[in-house]
Amino acid sequence: MNRLLFVLTIIAVAWTCSCSGGSSTVVPPPPATGFNNGSLKGAYVFSMTGTTIDNGTSSFSRVGVFIADGGGGIAATGGVEDIQIFGGHNIFNLTGGSYVVNSDGRGTLSLTDSIGTVQYSIALVSSTGGYLVDMISGDTETASGSFSLQTSTTMATGTYAFDFSGIVPDNTGNPISIVGDIIPNAAGAGSFSGGSFWDVNDAGALSGKTSISGGAYATDNANPGTGRGLANIGGLDFVYYVIDSRHVEFMGIDTDTAAPGTILGEATAQLAGTPNDVSSFSNSSFVFVMGGSNVTDGGPHTRAARLTATGGALSAILLDDNNEGSVTSVPPSGVLNAGTVTLDGDGSGRGTFTFTQNASNTFTFIFYLSSATEGVIQDVSSVTNGGLTTTIEVADGTLLAQTGAPFSSSSLATNYAFNWSGVSTSQEDFVGQFAPAHVSPNGQVDFNEFGQGLLFFNNPLNGVITVGGDGTGSTGQHSTFVAGISGTPSTTINYFAYIANSNTILVMGTQNSGKRIIAGVLTAQTP
Amino acid sequence: MKLKIRLFLGSAVLASALLSVSFAGAQQQQAAVAQANATYDASRETTLVGKVLSYTAESSVPPMGAHVIIQTAYGPVDVHIGSAKLLEQNHFTLAAGDSVRITGEVISIGQSNTFAARIIENGTQSVTVRNSKGQILQMPAVHAPRGAR
Numbered sequence: 001m002n003r004l005l006f007v008l009t010i011i012a013v014a015w016t017c018s019c020s021g022g023s024s025t026v027v028p029p030p031p032a033t034g035f036n037n038g039s040l041k042g043a044y045v046f047s048m049t050g051t052t053i054d055n056g057t058s059s060f061s062r063v064g065v066f067i068a069d070g071g072g073g074i075a076a077t078g079g080v081e082d083i084q085i086f087g088g089h090n091i092f093n094l095t096g097g098s099y100v101v102n103s104d105g106r107g108t109l110s111l112t113d114s115i116g117t118v119q120y121s122i123a124l125v126s127s128t129g130g131y132l133v134d135m136i137s138g139d140t141e142t143a144s145g146s147f148s149l150q151t152s153t154t155m156a157t158g159t160y161a162f163d164f165s166g167i168v169p170d171n172t173g174n175p176i177s178i179v180g181d182i183i184p185n186a187a188g189a190g191s192f193s194g195g196s197f198w199d200v201n202d203a204g205a206l207s208g209k210t211s212i213s214g215g216a217y218a219t220d221n222a223n224p225g226t227g228r229g230l231a232n233i234g235g236l237d238f239v240y241y242v243i244d245s246r247h248v249e250f251m252g253i254d255t256d257t258a259a260p261g262t263i264l265g266e267a268t269a270q271l272a273g274t275p276n277d278v279s280s281f282s283n284s285s286f287v288f289v290m291g292g293s294n295v296t297d298g299g300p301h302t303r304a305a306r307l308t309a310t311g312g313a314l315s316a317i318l319l320d321d322n323n324e325g326s327v328t329s330v331p332p333s334g335v336l337n338a339g340t341v342t343l344d345g346d347g348s349g350r351g352t353f354t355f356t357q358n359a360s361n362t363f364t365f366i367f368y369l370s371s372a373t374e375g376v377i378q379d380v381s382s383v384t385n386g387g388l389t390t391t392i393e394v395a396d397g398t399l400l401a402q403t404g405a406p407f408s409s410s411s412l413a414t415n416y417a418f419n420w421s422g423v424s425t426s427q428e429d430f431v432g433q434f435a436p437a438h439v440s441p442n443g444q445v446d447f448n449e450f451g452q453g454l455l456f457f458n459n460p461l462n463g464v465i466t467v468g469g470d471g472t473g474s475t476g477q478h479s480t481f482v483a484g485i486s487g488t489p490s491t492t493i494n495y496f497a498y499i500a501n502s503n504t505i506l507v508m509g510t511q512n513s514g515k516r517i518i519a520g521v522l523t524a525q526t527p
Numbered sequence: 528m529k530l531k532i533r534l535f536l537g538s539a540v541l542a543s544a545l546l547s548v549s550f551a552g553a554q555q556q557q558a559a560v561a562q563a564n565a566t567y568d569a570s571r572e573t574t575l576v577g578k579v580l581s582y583t584a585e586s587s588v589p590p591m592g593a594h595v596i597i598q599t600a601y602g603p604v605d606v607h608i609g610s611a612k613l614l615e616q617n618h619f620t621l622a623a624g625d626s627v628r629i630t631g632e633v634i635s636i637g638q639s640n641t642f643a644a645r646i647i648e649n650g651t652q653s654v655t656v657r658n659s660k661g662q663i664l665q666m667p668a669v670h671a672p673r674g675a676r
Contacts, residue, residue, distance in 0.1 A: 050669050053616075059667065129675045146675040165670070173658070175668055181661060203660075204566075247676075267675065291669030296636050296641055298662030299590055299609070300669045325589035328639030383565060385635070390565045397671040419672040425585060425592075426612050429669045504674050515585050519671040 023100040030148050033415045033433075034527035035105040039127045041070030043150040045227065045241045047249045049166060049264045050134055050143020051427045051450060053083065058260040059167055060085035062143065063241055063251040065150060065226050066094055066111055066403050073098055074111060080226050081113065082239045083277070087169075087257035089198065089239070104433050105130065105525050106444060107415055121446035123417035123431045126526045131419035133431040133448055135455050142428035143238025144421045151244040153227035154188045154219060158250065159195070160267035160324040161349050161368035163376035163396050165292065169236065169254035174203035175293045175394040180212065180269060181348045181368050182233060189218035189250070190228075197348050198234055199378060204295035204391035206380055209350065210234075236263075245269070246370075246423045268375075270349055271371040278343050278351075280372070281309035285402035285472060287498040288365075288377050289506040291421070291519045299324035300423040301518040303379060303496050304508035306402065306473040307339065307353060314339030316474040317355050319363065320496050320508055327510050328372070330357050334476040349375065350389045360384050372387070373401035398521075400500035402498025407471025407479075411502050412436050412525030416463070420483075422518025424508060426450040432462035433525065445485055459487040465522075471499045481522070493518065564634050567643065567661020575599050575606070575629045582621040584611035590636045592666065595621050595644075597629065606631065607641040609656050609663035616665075619647070619654040626650070626653065634661065 049065040064081025066074055079094030092113035101107040105124035109132065110117050119137060124130035127149065134143040160182050168176035180198030184190055192215045200207035206277030213462035217231035217240070227242035231250070238250045252263035275281065289304040305319035317336040321328050330336070339342035356362050362382050369375035377399040382389050404411070414437070420430040427450050434443025441460035448455055462484040481495040493516065495507035502524065509518035564571065577597035586594040593611040596603050606629055608614070614621070621627070630646040645657040657663055 059666050071532050125675045131672070131675055144670075146673065148676050165668075173662070179662075206649065229602070289671050291671030293668035294636060294660070296565060296634050296669075297590070297609070297657065298666055299606075299636060300666065302669050302671065321637070323589075323637030325591035326639050328638060385565050388565070394668070395671075398673055400674075417675070417676075421670045421672055423591070423667055423669055424667070426610070515587065515591060517591060517669055519669055521674045522670050523674050 003019055008072045023483040033104050033435075033525055034102050035103055035124055037099070037101050038070045038074045039101050039105070039124055039527060040068040040099060040125070043067045044129070044147040045150050045249055046130065046132065046145065046147035047241075047251070047264060048143040048145030049136060049262060049267075050141065050429065052139065052141040054086075054139070056086065056260075057260050058086045060078065060143065060165070060260040061251050063249050063264065064094070065228070065241055065444050066097065068099060072100060073196075073491050079111070080223050080228060081111070082228075082251060084251055084252070084262040085260070087255055087260035089253040089255070091239075093460055104444070105415070105527070106431075106433050106446070121431050123419070123433050125417045125523045130417055131431045132430040133419070133446060135446065135448055135457075136431045137455065140451055142427050142429050142450045144419055145430065146419065147423070148243045149245065150227055152244070153225060153242050154216060155184055155185050155240070155242050155247050155248055156187055156228060158268065158269040159347060159349065161370040161376055162265055162267035163251065163378070164250060164252070164263045164265035165396050166252070166263035167259070168202055169252050169256035169258070169261050169263065171256055171258035172203070173259030173261065176203070176263060177201040177292060177378050177394050177396040178263070179366060179368050179376050179396055181350065182212070184217060191216050192233065195347060199350075199380070201380055201391065201394050203394060206391060209344075222251040245443065268370040268374070270369070272369050274344060274349055274369050275390040276345050276347060278309070278312045278341055280343075281311060281341060284309045285474065286399055287402055287473075287500050287506055288397055289498060289508050289519050289521075290377060290379055290395040290397030290513055292379070292393055294323055294393045295391050297324075301395055302508050302517055302519045303393075303395060304496060304506060304519070306498055308474060309341040312340055312342065314341050314353060314355055318473050318476050320510070322509060323512065325499070325511075325515070330361075330363070331476070335474065353412060367399050369399075373403060375399040398506065400504060400506070402472055402500055404501045405470060405472045406469050407499050407502065409436070409465070409467055412465060412467075413502055415525040416505070417525050418520055418522045420507070420518050420520030422516055424449065428516075428518070430520070432461055434461050436463060436465050441484075441486060445483075455485075456489065459485050459490075462504065465497055465505070467499070473498065481505070487490065495520075532641075538674040564632065567632055567634055567657070569645070569659045569661075572630055572632050572645065574606060575631070577604070577627065579621050579623050579627055580621060582640075589639045590641055592663070597627060604642055606644050608644050608647065610665040613656055613665045614654060617654045619649070619652055621649060631657070632661070
């Protein structure tokens with residue numbers, strides 16, 4: 001027996017030596033998943049939001065459409081983009097560009113307009129879309145977002161749930177979150193019907209449910225075939241791009257030079273069967289992640305949670321909070337089993353989640369559903385101190401039903417593309433891909449740390465998802481995601497993972513050192 | 528007379544608040560919860576005067592961002608500055624031994640209470656790091672990514 005162990009040890013040592021190759025480190029190539037340049041073909045609507053410095057600092061957004069030829073080229077005509085920057089609105093025709101899609105779905109994209117070329121790092125989820133990060137060289141700028149295959153160019157009728165967020169365009173510089181529903185009364189052009197509402201959180205001042213019927217929208221006939229249009233919603237001006245029969249991307253274009261801001265978001269048409277009464281909820285579990293800033297001093301703030309709705313009652317509530325580096329779980333252990341869920345029942349998809357931790361802390365969230373499994377959500381929670389009740393933060397995000405539970409490591413997808421966005425010394429954005437079951441490192445990541453020389457490409461990544469319990473969090477047991485980034489620079493980012501289903505995992509950074517507030521999403525790849 | 532009383536009360540409140548944010552310990556932390564404000568109000572601002580003990584651009588102590596610890600007549604005080612990039616862009620430096628005046632207020636953020644700086648003066652240099660509403664300048668919000676299709 002000892003002789004056998006000795007032989008095995010010799011074999012193991014010999015194998016290790018043969019693999020180590022002297023002093024250099026052999027990094028296994030990232031797993032191929034079957035993507036190539038042909039995976040990106042057609043018109044894609046893209047959107048992103050970020051921060052830039054150019055004789056001042058400004059948040060900014062881009063939204064537009066590019067046309068990929070399936071062979072690495074971007075069409076010289078037919079593409080267009082709108083940019084809201086330094087409080088002003090600009091529109092540019094895209095005049096060309098190029099791209100490369102690697103076998104793992106990661107790649108590069110360059111889009112050229114009359115000002116110049118912007119480089120992006122991309123990660124495809126499928127041929128219908130993916131994530132991107134602004135990796136422009138020579139500028140201090142970062143942004144991240146997504147792109148989606150365009151299959152329609154006309155806004156259809158229906159009830160759309162939307163979530164717009166950013167800096168309110170009224171020269172105050174206030175952070176703002178707007179969630180609501182709009183009901184276009186005709187395809188292509190018209191106004192918004194009665195039953196259109198929004199809820200605004202403007203630096204902690206809450207509008208309550210407010211009618212926004214009226215307004216206007218119309219396809220832009222000066223840029224035919226692009227899906228571009230202009231809209232006025234609740235008195236705010238927007239440019240929009242139609243993605244498909246259910247999805248429209250919006251960007252605010254009001255002038256706001258005193259405190260440059262931008263608002264960006266998406267509207268999603270309701271599907272048949274969208275719950276209209278709480279009786280639709282029967283042991284219905286949801287997860288959400290949201291990002292924004294606190295009301296106290298504008299510092300970055302994220303929240304993620306899971307809860308179960310049955311009728312008008314909430315149970316199995318677990319919420320994680322990262323307020324400017326202070327990380328807490330509510331409750332500290334286990335789950336809360338008391339709370340309420342409401343639905344307005346007017347077809348808007350609007351409802352609320354409410355629960356309390358103690359006499360001082362009331363957690364309230366407003367949501368608008370676009371289906372039984374998807375919606376947008378806004379935080380309107382408050383804290384009472386010395387008799388004064390104050391809204392805690394301005395934040396919003398994605399609400400997803402938890403389906404396919406229980407989860408385990410074997411039920412995870414083979415490959416995930418991801419986008420994380422956060423704040424360290426300033427905004428930072430990450431895009432990449434990994435295969436959970438692959439040997440370490442199991443993927444690669446590109447990231448932008450907002451500064452000259454702070455663009456990083458192809459850093460090895462080891463992404464480890466650990467499923468806690470049945471993966472739902474319903475007993476208070478967290479699932480986690482650890483992103484070990486090696487190369488230069490190297491860092492480890494720890495997340496709580498909220499599993500919506502095996503294809504979509506929402507993540508919220510848990511770094512208690514106070515040096516990074518971050519949130520993101522992992523999405524299964526299907527070449 | 529009213530002015531003197533107001534100054535006395537102001538000093539007492541400031542001293543109490545500073546002690547609360549300066550020293551760890553359950554009792555002090557509890558006291559600070561009651562004294563710190565959930566929102567910034569420029570009318571409550573006070574001014575700290577002291578020497579820099581240390582400066583860090585990325586503190587491991589919440590709230591995130593740049594912090595400076597200064598030695599005051601009340602003891603050492605941890606002051607939250609916010610964006611280190613803002614100081615860099617203004618070529619504003621803080622080093623141990625520098626004599627500084629810091630205008631701000633004690634506020635409550637998450638589980639922590641902190642003296643939030645709005646204006647920092649170092650010799651002839653001055654930099655504003657928060658606006659009058661207490662919001663950190665050049666500190667972006669987190670944009671939670673949406674899932675791609």
